Amino acid sequence: MTGVKVNNVLGSLGLGILAILITVAIFAPQIAPYDPHDTYKWMERPSSEHLLGTNDVGNDILSEVIYGTRVSLFIAFTVSITAIIIGTALGLIAGYSSGVLGFLIMRIVDIFLTIPRMVLIIVLAAFLTQSIWNLIVIFIIFGWMMTARIVRSEVLTLRSQYYVDSAKMLGGSDRYIIWRHILPNVVPLVVVQFIMEASHVIIAEAGISFLGLGDPVARSWGTIFNYAFEYPNIILSDAWMWWMLPPGLCIAATVLGLTFVGYALEERLNPKLKTVVGMEA
Amino acid sequence: MHYINKLAYYLVIILIILSINFFLPRAMPGDPLAYVLGENPDMPIRMTEEEREMKLAEYGLDKPLPEQYVDYMIKLSKGDLGHSIYYKNPVMDEILIRLKWTLLLTGTATVIYMPLGIFLGAESAWARGKKKDTLSLITILTVSSFPSFVLGTLFVIFFAFKLGLFPLGCANTIGATYANPLEEALDILHHLILPVATLIIAHIGGTYLLMRNSMLSVIGADYILSARAKGLSERYILNRHAIRNALLPIVTMAALTIGFMTVGTIFVEKVFAYPGIGLLLYDSVLRRDYPLIQGIFLFISIFVVLANFIADMAYVWLDPRVSDE
Amino acid sequence: MLEVTELTKYFSSGLIRKQYQRAVDGVSFTIKNGETLGLVGESGCGKTTVGRLILRLTKPTDGTVLFDGIDLFALNRRELLAIRPRIQMIFQDPDSSLNPRMKIGTSIAEPLKLHGTIPEVKRKQRIKELIETVGLNPEHINRYPYQLSGGQNQRVVLARILALNPDLIIADEPTSSLDVSVQAQILNLMRDLQKEFNHTYLFISHDLDVVRIMADRIAVMYLGRLIEIGETRDIYDHAKHPYTQALLSAAAVDGKTEQNVLEGETSSPLDTPTGCRFNTRCPYREEICAIKEPELVEVGRDHYVACHIA
Amino acid sequence: SATALAEDGGVAITADKKIVRSVGGEVGSSDWRYPAPFTFYPRGPGYVRMSMLFDTLTWKDANGVIPALANGWKVSDDGETWTFYLNKDARWHDGEQFTADDVKFTFDYMKGYEGAFTWFDAIDYVDSVEIVDDYTVTISLNEPMASFLVDIAGNMPILPEHIWSSVSDPSEFKDDDAVMGTGPLKLVEYNSAEGFYHYEANHDYYNGKLIVDEFITMGVSNAAASLKNGDVDEATFWGSAVDAVKGFDGDDEFEIITGPSFWVLQMIFNCDADEGYPTNNVTFRRAIAYGINRDEIVEQKLHGGGVAANTGILHPDAVWYNPDCEDYAHNATRAEEMLDSLGFTDTNGDGIREYPAGAEKSGDLEFVLYTTGKYLREGELIQAQLEEIGVAVELTSSDWTTIDSYLRAADFDMVISGHGGIANPQILNIPDWPASTYDSDEYTSLFKEQETTLDIDSRKELVNQLQELVAEDLPVYTLYHPYIWCVYNPEVLDTWFYTRDGICIGIPIELNKLIFLARYGDANENGKINMQDVTQIERMILELDDETEMADANQNGKLNMQDVTHIELTILGRAPIRYE
Amino acid sequence: MILKISKLKTHFSTPDGLVRAVDTIDLSIRERETVGLIGETGCGKTVLGLTITRLLQSSTTVKGTIIYKETNLLKISETEMRRIRGDEIAMILQNPTTSLNPVMRVGEQIAEVIRLHQGLNKKDAAEKAIKMLGSVRIPSPSQRANEYPHEFSGGMKQRVMIAMGLACNPSLIIADEPTKGLDVTIKSQIIKLLKEVTKEKAMLLITHDLSVARALCDRIALMYAGELVECAPAGEIFDAPRHPYTRGFLGSLPRNGLVPIPGMSPSLINLPQGCRFHPRCANAKAICKRKHPGMTEIEDGHFVRCFDA
Numbered sequence A: 001m002t003g004v005k006v007n008n009v010l011g012s013l014g015l016g017i018l019a020i021l022i023t024v025a026i027f028a029p030q031i032a033p034y035d036p037h038d039t040y041k042w043m044e045r046p047s048s049e050h051l052l053g054t055n056d057v058g059n060d061i062l063s064e065v066i067y068g069t070r071v072s073l074f075i076a077f078t079v080s081i082t083a084i085i086i087g088t089a090l091g092l093i094a095g096y097s098s099g100v101l102g103f104l105i106m107r108i109v110d111i112f113l114t115i116p117r118m119v120l121i122i123v124l125a126a127f128l129t130q131s132i133w134n135l136i137v138i139f140i141i142f143g144w145m146m147t148a149r150i151v152r153s154e155v156l157t158l159r160s161q162y163y164v165d166s167a168k169m170l171g172g173s174d175r176y177i178i179w180r181h182i183l184p185n186v187v188p189l190v191v192v193q194f195i196m197e198a199s200h201v202i203i204a205e206a207g208i209s210f211l212g213l214g215d216p217v218a219r220s221w222g223t224i225f226n227y228a229f230e231y232p233n234i235i236l237s238d239a240w241m242w243w244m245l246p247p248g249l250c251i252a253a254t255v256l257g258l259t260f261v262g263y264a265l266e267e268r269l270n271p272k273l274k275t276v277v278g279m280e281a
Numbered sequence B: 001m002h003y004i005n006k007l008a009y010y011l012v013i014i015l016i017i018l019s020i021n022f023f024l025p026r027a028m029p030g031d032p033l034a035y036v037l038g039e040n041p042d043m044p045i046r047m048t049e050e051e052r053e054m055k056l057a058e059y060g061l062d063k064p065l066p067e068q069y070v071d072y073m074i075k076l077s078k079g080d081l082g083h084s085i086y087y088k089n090p091v092m093d094e095i096l097i098r099l100k101w102t103l104l105l106t107g108t109a110t111v112i113y114m115p116l117g118i119f120l121g122a123e124s125a126w127a128r129g130k131k132k133d134t135l136s137l138i139t140i141l142t143v144s145s146f147p148s149f150v151l152g153t154l155f156v157i158f159f160a161f162k163l164g165l166f167p168l169g170c171a172n173t174i175g176a177t178y179a180n181p182l183e184e185a186l187d188i189l190h191h192l193i194l195p196v197a198t199l200i201i202a203h204i205g206g207t208y209l210l211m212r213n214s215m216l217s218v219i220g221a222d223y224i225l226s227a228r229a230k231g232l233s234e235r236y237i238l239n240r241h242a243i244r245n246a247l248l249p250i251v252t253m254a255a256l257t258i259g260f261m262t263v264g265t266i267f268v269e270k271v272f273a274y275p276g277i278g279l280l281l282y283d284s285v286l287r288r289d290y291p292l293i294q295g296i297f298l299f300i301s302i303f304v305v306l307a308n309f310i311a312d313m314a315y316v317w318l319d320p321r322v323s324d325e
Numbered sequence C: 001m002l003e004v005t006e007l008t009k010y011f012s013s014g015l016i017r018k019q020y021q022r023a024v025d026g027v028s029f030t031i032k033n034g035e036t037l038g039l040v041g042e043s044g045c046g047k048t049t050v051g052r053l054i055l056r057l058t059k060p061t062d063g064t065v066l067f068d069g070i071d072l073f074a075l076n077r078r079e080l081l082a083i084r085p086r087i088q089m090i091f092q093d094p095d096s097s098l099n100p101r102m103k104i105g106t107s108i109a110e111p112l113k114l115h116g117t118i119p120e121v122k123r124k125q126r127i128k129e130l131i132e133t134v135g136l137n138p139e140h141i142n143r144y145p146y147q148l149s150g151g152q153n154q155r156v157v158l159a160r161i162l163a164l165n166p167d168l169i170i171a172d173e174p175t176s177s178l179d180v181s182v183q184a185q186i187l188n189l190m191r192d193l194q195k196e197f198n199h200t201y202l203f204i205s206h207d208l209d210v211v212r213i214m215a216d217r218i219a220v221m222y223l224g225r226l227i228e229i230g231e232t233r234d235i236y237d238h239a240k241h242p243y244t245q246a247l248l249s250a251a252a253v254d255g256k257t258e259q260n261v262l263e264g265e266t267s268s269p270l271d272t273p274t275g276c277r278f279n280t281r282c283p284y285r286e287e288i289c290a291i292k293e294p295e296l297v298e299v300g301r302d303h304y305v306a307c308h309i310a
Numbered sequence D: 001s002a003t004a005l006a007e008d009g010g011v012a013i014t015a016d017k018k019i020v021r022s023v024g025g026e027v028g029s030s031d032w033r034y035p036a037p038f039t040f041y042p043r044g045p046g047y048v049r050m051s052m053l054f055d056t057l058t059w060k061d062a063n064g065v066i067p068a069l070a071n072g073w074k075v076s077d078d079g080e081t082w083t084f085y086l087n088k089d090a091r092w093h094d095g096e097q098f099t100a101d102d103v104k105f106t107f108d109y110m111k112g113y114e115g116a117f118t119w120f121d122a123i124d125y126v127d128s129v130e131i132v133d134d135y136t137v138t139i140s141l142n143e144p145m146a147s148f149l150v151d152i153a154g155n156m157p158i159l160p161e162h163i164w165s166s167v168s169d170p171s172e173f174k175d176d177d178a179v180m181g182t183g184p185l186k187l188v189e190y191n192s193a194e195g196f197y198h199y200e201a202n203h204d205y206y207n208g209k210l211i212v213d214e215f216i217t218m219g220v221s222n223a224a225a226s227l228k229n230g231d232v233d234e235a236t237f238w239g240s241a242v243d244a245v246k247g248f249d250g251d252d253e254f255e256i257i258t259g260p261s262f263w264v265l266q267m268i269f270n271c272d273a274d275e276g277y278p279t280n281n282v283t284f285r286r287a288i289a290y291g292i293n294r295d296e297i298v299e300q301k302l303h304g305g306g307v308a309a310n311t312g313i314l315h316p317d318a319v320w321y322n323p324d325c326e327d328y329a330h331n332a333t334r335a336e337e338m339l340d341s342l343g344f345t346d347t348n349g350d351g352i353r354e355y356p357a358g359a360e361k362s363g364d365l366e367f368v369l370y371t372t373g374k375y376l377r378e379g380e381l382i383q384a385q386l387e388e389i390g391v392a393v394e395l396t397s398s399d400w401t402t403i404d405s406y407l408r409a410a411d412f413d414m415v416i417s418g419h420g421g422i423a424n425p426q427i428l429n430i431p432d433w434p435a436s437t438y439d440s441d442e443y444t445s446l447f448k449e450q451e452t453t454l455d456i457d458s459r460k461e462l463v464n465q466l467q468e469l470v471a472e473d474l475p476v477y478t479l480y481h482p483y484i485w486c487v488y489n490p491e492v493l494d495t496w497f498y499t500r501d502g503i504c505i506g507i508p509i510e511l512n513k514l515i516f517l518a519r520y521g522d523a524n525e526n527g528k529i530n531m532q533d534v535t536q537i538e539r540m541i542l543e544l545d546d547e548t549e550m551a552d553a554n555q556n557g558k559l560n561m562q563d564v565t566h567i568e569l570t571i572l573g574r575a576p577i578r579y580e
Numbered sequence E: 001m002i003l004k005i006s007k008l009k010t011h012f013s014t015p016d017g018l019v020r021a022v023d024t025i026d027l028s029i030r031e032r033e034t035v036g037l038i039g040e041t042g043c044g045k046t047v048l049g050l051t052i053t054r055l056l057q058s059s060t061t062v063k064g065t066i067i068y069k070e071t072n073l074l075k076i077s078e079t080e081m082r083r084i085r086g087d088e089i090a091m092i093l094q095n096p097t098t099s100l101n102p103v104m105r106v107g108e109q110i111a112e113v114i115r116l117h118q119g120l121n122k123k124d125a126a127e128k129a130i131k132m133l134g135s136v137r138i139p140s141p142s143q144r145a146n147e148y149p150h151e152f153s154g155g156m157k158q159r160v161m162i163a164m165g166l167a168c169n170p171s172l173i174i175a176d177e178p179t180k181g182l183d184v185t186i187k188s189q190i191i192k193l194l195k196e197v198t199k200e201k202a203m204l205l206i207t208h209d210l211s212v213a214r215a216l217c218d219r220i221a222l223m224y225a226g227e228l229v230e231c232a233p234a235g236e237i238f239d240a241p242r243h244p245y246t247r248g249f250l251g252s253l254p255r256n257g258l259v260p261i262p263g264m265s266p267s268l269i270n271l272p273q274g275c276r277f278h279p280r281c282a283n284a285k286a287i288c289k290r291k292h293p294g295m296t297e298i299e300d301g302h303f304v305r306c307f308d309a
C-alpha cells in the first residue's frame, strides 16, 4: 500500500507549498522588506539589504516577487472560483435537464474545447487593453468548459442512480434533488477541477504575461519574468539567478503544489482505488 | 452516419471560428481602421476625414455588416487571409514560409513526447505502487510543472550559453554554406534539440498522467485478468490488450494536446528565437499587426480542428463500439 | 386499485434519423387491493419500464393508469407530488438506491422531511421505529450505505418506503442482487409487511421460483407485450403460452429431466418481429404467427393468453 | 591607394572569405522587409538594408555629405538648378553601365509612381531632370531646397532603367532584379521568417575596394550573448541596454562606439481649453515639470544610457539645437510653491492635493497617465516623483490604438510617448500633431515664418525661438534622449562609425555601407573619423582651386570643390538637413 | 485425481486488516468430475479459483499446496504456470461482458490462446477459433469471428468465453458463475452446453445458483466465510445435507419454503471465534463458540465441518 503513503506525502507536500504561498500572498505587506515600487540603486547583486538584489529600475526583487504572489494567486483563484461556479451551474443544467438548453450548452462546450483557447486568449489579449481585469474576464470565459463537461457527465451518471429516482418518488422537487443529492456528489469532482483550473490559470497567466500581454502595473510572476527576460544583459550578467529564477520557481512551485494536491485528491476520490473490504455486521 | 454527423459538426466549428475572426476587430473598442492599417505609437497616422472615408471604402469597412461578412467569406474561400500590415504581404504567404519550422519543431516534439509519454505512463501504471512508478510519477509531475518558457530560458542559459553545447537560438546557422545535405541536417538538428527538449518536457506530463490513469483503469478490467488466465505473457498483454484500450482516451486527448502544442511553440519559439508561426504570432502581437494575428489564429484553429477531426476518426477506428452507433 | 390500460412507451434515439425502441407496447392489467401481481419476463422485455411508467418516472407514450380511480397521467406537477407517496418503488440495486453521502438515518428521514407529516422532534423516534420494523439495529442510523451489506441496505430502503405508508409498492427485482439466504430474509420481510400494512404489490422478477411464492397472480411479458396473465397456480400448472412453458421448464432444472431448451435469443425491441413477437423462437410456430399479432384471449377463469395456437 | 593599404595589412583580409555578421534585432523583429527600393520597411533599418544595394547621388560619412554616384555637383545661384557629374565607372550588378539615363529615369519613375516610395515625399520639389551628356544631369527644382543634397540626392536610390522601365507595380516587384543596384553589396538571400539578410561583396564596386566578402544582418535570441559567443561580430544597443554594453567594456576582444539616437521620450499634456483642466494651465504644467526628476529617470531607467532631453525637443547633436532652453531642473519645492499658488493644496491631509474650491473639478488632484507597456517604468518613476509633490497619478498601460483614440478625443490628462527624427525643425509643428491639443497663435505664426525663411542664420534664429517657446509653454515635456552604441569585434571589421547627423535623412544606426570600403578601413584605425581626415581633405582642396583642375580631379575619382564646400557647410552646421 | 488442494490459504493484507478470503481449504477433483463450489457472495469462491490459476496479485499470501497432475502449482515458476494456464487449466471468468477485450475481434481473442499454446500459425489458429465458435453453437461462426464483443448478446459472450476456455482442450476447467446475469432461457442453453463439455473434462464450477449446480455437478462443496463447511456427492447434499449452513442455505430457496438463515455472513477480517457459523446457528452449543471444528468424513466421501454432524 505504498501508493496510499506516497499519495499522502504528495498531498501534504502540495498543501504545504500552497499554504506557504497563500500566507505570503495574504501577508505580503508584512513579509516584503520593501514596497515593490520603491526604487533603490538598480541592478544590485543580492546583499543583506536586498536579499534578491534589485531589478533594472531599482525595485527590490524579493518584494516584487512577494507581491507578485498576490497578483498571481489572486488571478488564479478569482478565475478558477468563478469559472468553476459557472461551469458547475451549467454542467448541472446540461446534465439534469436534457432538453435543448442542455444540448446547446454542451455544443458550446465542445466547440470551445476544440478551438485552441490559449491562442484565442492571446489574440484577445492583443486586442484588449492590458489589465488584470481583462485577463481575468478572458480566463473565466474560457475556463468553465471543462468543468461543465465533467459535471454534466457526472450528473448524467448520478441521475441514473436509483437514489435520485427514489428521491423523486419520495416527493422531492427538482431543486431539492439537485441540492441534496446531485450537488454533494459533484462537489469532490468540482474541487479537483478547481485545483486543476487554478494551475491552468497560473500557467496561462504566466504565459500571457511572459508574452508581454499581462498587466504591467499589477506585476505577476509572469510579468516579472518577462521584464527579466527582456533585460538585454540578463544572460551575460548573473542577474538571471536572482531575477529570473525566483519568479520562475514560484510559478513552478505553485503548479506543483496544485498538481500534487489535485493528484492526491483525485486518487482519494477515485472509487476504483477504494475497495471496501468486508462488511461489518 | 457517424462520419457525416462529425463532419457537419466540424464544419459548424470552423464556421464559428471564421465568425469569431470576423467579429473580433469589429466588436473591439477603437477604430476598426486601426486594425487594418496598424498603428505607429511614435508617429500616429494622420488622416483627414476624407482620407478616412477613402480608406474605409478601400477596405470595404463602410458597407453594412452582413455584406462585409459575405465579402470576408468569399475572400477566405479563395485562401485570402488578408494582408499583413507590417510585411505588406498576404498573410498566407507569411504563414507558409514559417510553417516548415513550426512543423519541424512540433512534429519532432510530438513524435517523441507522445510515444514516450504513452510508454512511460503505461509502464508506470503497470508497475503501480512500485518504486519505479512513484519515482517516474514524482519526477514527471515536478519537471512538467515548469512552464515551457521558464524551462527553455534555463536551457538557453545553461546548455547554450554557459556550456556552449548548443546554439543560443534560431533554426539553423544563418548564412552558413553546407558541404552536403547531411551537414545541413545536422546543423538543423543541433538547433532543434533544445527547443524540442523543452517542448517535450513541458508537454509530456499531460500525456503521461492521462495514460497512467487510463491504464490503471484498464489494468483493473476483467479482460486483462481473462488474458492472464489464457496464459499470455505480461508483455503481450500490455502490448496487445492493455495499450489499445488505454489509448482510447489518449486519442481524444491527442487532438487537444496538438492545440496545446501550437501554443507551447509560441513560448518556445520566442525563447529560442525559432522562426516559426508562434514567433510570428508573438511579433505580430507586439506590432499589433491585427490581420496577421487573425490570420494566424484562423490558421492554427483550423489546423487544430482538423487534428480533432482526424483524432475523432482514429477513435472510431480504434474503438469498434463507436462505429456501430 | 390499479388499472393499467394500453400502456405504451417508445424510446426514441438518434437526432437525424429517429429510431424507436418499443420497450412497452400496449400493456393492460389490473391489480386489486392487497393483491400481489408478479411480472416476469426476460431481461429487456420492459418490466422495469412498466413500473417506472406507473410512477411517472418515465414519460409515457400512450395509455392510461388509474390509481384508485385517479388518472395518474392526467395529474399536474403538484397533484403528482401529492399522490406520489402512495405509490413507491423498490429498485433492483439496494446499494445505489441510497445516496452514498447520506447517513442511513438521513435517508430514512428524507420522506418524513419532504412531507412534513411528522414534527421534527418526533422524527428521531419514528426513524428508530422504522429501523426496528425492518429488523435493523438503531445503531445503524449513523452509518453510511457502504458500511452496510446489500441486504441491510434493502431493508433501509424498505424502512424509508414504510415511512410514507404507501398503498402500492412496485418491487423491481428487489432481491436479484442478493444471496439466496438474504433474499429469503427480504422476501419474508416483504410478505410480513404486506400482511401488516395491507400493501398492494407489483412484484417484478425474472425468477419464477420467487414469483411463485410472492404473487397471487402472474403476468408474463415478452418484448414489451403481455403474453399471458392469470392466477399463479394456473400459470404454473396450466401455462398456455409456449414461452411461459419454456420459462417454467428452464427454471425447473434439476439435472435429471430433459429440458425444453429454447433456441436463439430474445429479439431486440429496436426491431420487433412482425406478427407474434415470439414467433422467431417458438417451437410450435405456424404460418399465421409471422403475420398476425395475437390478442389476449381468456382461456380459463381470469387466465388470458396471447397466442394463436394455445 | 586602397589596394596598397589593404595589402599592408591595414585591414585583415585573409585568404578565407571574410564574413561580417551584424545583429539586426531579435529573430522576427529583425525583419525589415524585402530590401528593394519600394518594399523595404520605411524606417531606418529598412532603408539601410536597401542602401547596401542601391547607391544615391550623394552619401554621408562621419563628417557629412560625400560623393557617391555623383562625383561632383554644383548648384545655381538661385538654388533651383543642380548639376551632377556622374561617376563613369559605376556599373549595375549585372554589368550594365550606369549612365545619366538611369538618373533621369529614376526621377521620372518616382514622380510617376508618387507615393510608391514610402520613405520620403520630397519629390514634389523636383520639376524636371535633363540629361546633359551621358555623365551629367541637371535637376531643376520648383523652388530652392536647401536640404536637396541630403533629402533627395542623398536619399533617393537610383534605379537601373533597363530593369524598372518595364515594372508597373513597383511595390509588388520582388524579383531578384528588384534588388539589383550599383551598391557595394549584392543580395544573396533574404528570409523574412528569420529576419536575415545575406549579402555578398560587389567586388567591382566603383567607389573603392571592398574589405569584406559577405555581410549578414540577422536576428538572434540575445544580442549580448550572441556577441560574446562569437555568433555575430557586431551589435547595436540603445538606452538602458547600456548595461549590456558595459559588459563589453574592458573586454579586449570588443570595441565600443557611442552615437546619438535622435530620439526623445516625452510626456504630452492635454492643453485643450475645454477638456484639459488643469493641464491646460501653463503654470501647472511647469509645476509638474519641476516635480519630475528627469535625471533620476535617466539614471534609474536608462542606467545613464542617455541624457535629460532638450526641452525644446530638438536633439543636442542636431544642427538646429538651441542649448538655451529652460531645463526645469528638478525642484520639488518650487513645484510645490507653484501648485500652492494655483490653489492646489492638501486640505484633508492625505498627502494628495485637492482642487481649489470652486474649480472645474473637485476632490483629489489625480491624473491618469497613459503609456504603452514599453515606457511603463518611466511612468512608475514619474508617478512616485509626482506623489512627492502631492499629485496622484494613476498609471494605465495600454496599446497605442486605445491611447490614440483617447488622444483624438482629447480625453486624457497625460500621455508618455516617444519619437525619433528630432534633428529636423519640421518636427516642431506641434499644433499640427494629429492628437495635439496645443494651440498658440504666436507659436503657429513663428513656425510658418521659419518654414519660408531661406536665410540660414535667420531661420536658425526662428527655430531657436520656437524651441524656447516649447520649453516655456510645455505642451510636451521632453524626458530624455537615449544614447546608441555599437559593440563590435575589431578582428573581423573595425571600420564601424556613426554618420554625421545620421545616415541619409538622419538614420542614427551604424550600418553605413562605407564600412565595407577599404578607404574607411584605412581612415580610421580606431573606427572613427577624426579631424585629421578632415585636414587631409582640406589640404587636397587647397591644391585644387581652378575649374579645369577640378574637372580633372573629378575624372580621377577625387574630390572637387563642391564637395569641399558642402563638407564645410555641413561641418559648420549650415547645410539644412531634414531628418525624420 | 487431477487436482488436489490441501491446506490452502489465501490472505490479503489491507489497510483495514488481514482478509482471510480462503482459509485452509482441502479439495480434490477427479478426472472428468464436475465439482460445484457454492457459497454466498464474498465467501471466497472467486479467490479460490484465482488462487488455483495463480492469477492473484503478488502481494497476497498463499500457503498450502495445489497439486495438479503431480505438480505443485504453487512451486513452479511463473513461466511454467503461464504454460499451464489456458492450456491445461482454463478459467472462465465471472463476467463475460467485461472479460472480453472490447477492441479485439472475438475470433482473434480465441486464436491468440491457440497460437500461444499450440504454436499454430495465424491462419490455422484463426480457423481453429472459428471451429471453436461453431462448437459452442454460435451461428455462422466464420462471420462472427470477425465481429467485436459488443455485437454479441450476453449469452453469446458467455459461449465465447467457454469456447476460449476450451480452445486448447484443457483437462480442467474452472468456471466462475458461468450463468450469472443470464436469462432463464439462455441459462438453460449454457447449462446444456457445459453438460456436453464436462463429459470428458474435469470442472470446478463456482456458483451460488443451486439449480445450476444440481444440473451439472457430481460433487458439491459448500463454502462459508473462507472455508469449506460441507463437501459431498451432489445427491447427498440436496437430499441429506448435514451442515446447518447447508441446510439453511437450501431452506432459504424459494421452492423450499423461503426460510432464511438469521443474521449475516461475517466479515473475513473479523471472523468469529470457534465455529464460524455459530452466531447464526440455531443449535449452536458451548463448544461451537470455543472451538473451531475440523472437516470430518461422516460418510464415504461426505465431509462436514460441524461438531453436531
Ligand SMILES: Nc1ncnc2c1ncn2[C@@H]1O[C@H](COP(=O)(O)OP(=O)(O)OP(=O)(O)O)[C@@H](O)[C@H]1O
Residues within 6 Å of the ligand: C011, C012, C021, C022, C023, C041, C042, C043, C044, C045, C046, C047, C048, C049, C050, C206, C269
Ligand atoms: N431510458 C431509456 N432510454 C432508452 N431505452 C430504454 C430506457 N430505459 C429502458 N430502455 C429500453 O427499453 C427496453 C426495456 O427495458 P426495461 O428496463 O424495462 O427491461 P426489463 O424487463 O426491466 O429488463 P431487466 O430484466 O434487464 O431489468 C430495453 O430494451 C431497454 O434498453
Ligand SMILES: Nc1ncnc2c1ncn2[C@@H]1O[C@H](COP(=O)(O)OP(=O)(O)OP(=O)(O)O)[C@@H](O)[C@H]1O
Residues within 6 Å of the ligand: A276, A277, A278, E012, E013, E014, E019, E021, E039, E040, E041, E042, E043, E044, E045, E046, E047, E048, E057, E208, E268
Ligand atoms: N485483492 C483483494 N484484496 C483484498 N480483499 C480481496 C481481494 N480480492 C478479494 N477480496 C476479498 O475476498 C473476499 C472473497 O472474495 P471473492 O471474490 O472470492 O468472493 P466470491 O465468493 O467469489 O463472491 P461472489 O459470489 O460475489 O463472486 C471478499 O470479501 C473480497 O472483498
Ligand SMILES: [Mg+2]
Residues within 6 Å of the ligand: C047, C048, C049, C172
Ligand atoms: Mg429491469
Ligand SMILES: [Mg+2]
Residues within 6 Å of the ligand: E045, E046, E047, E094, E176
Ligand atoms: Mg465471485
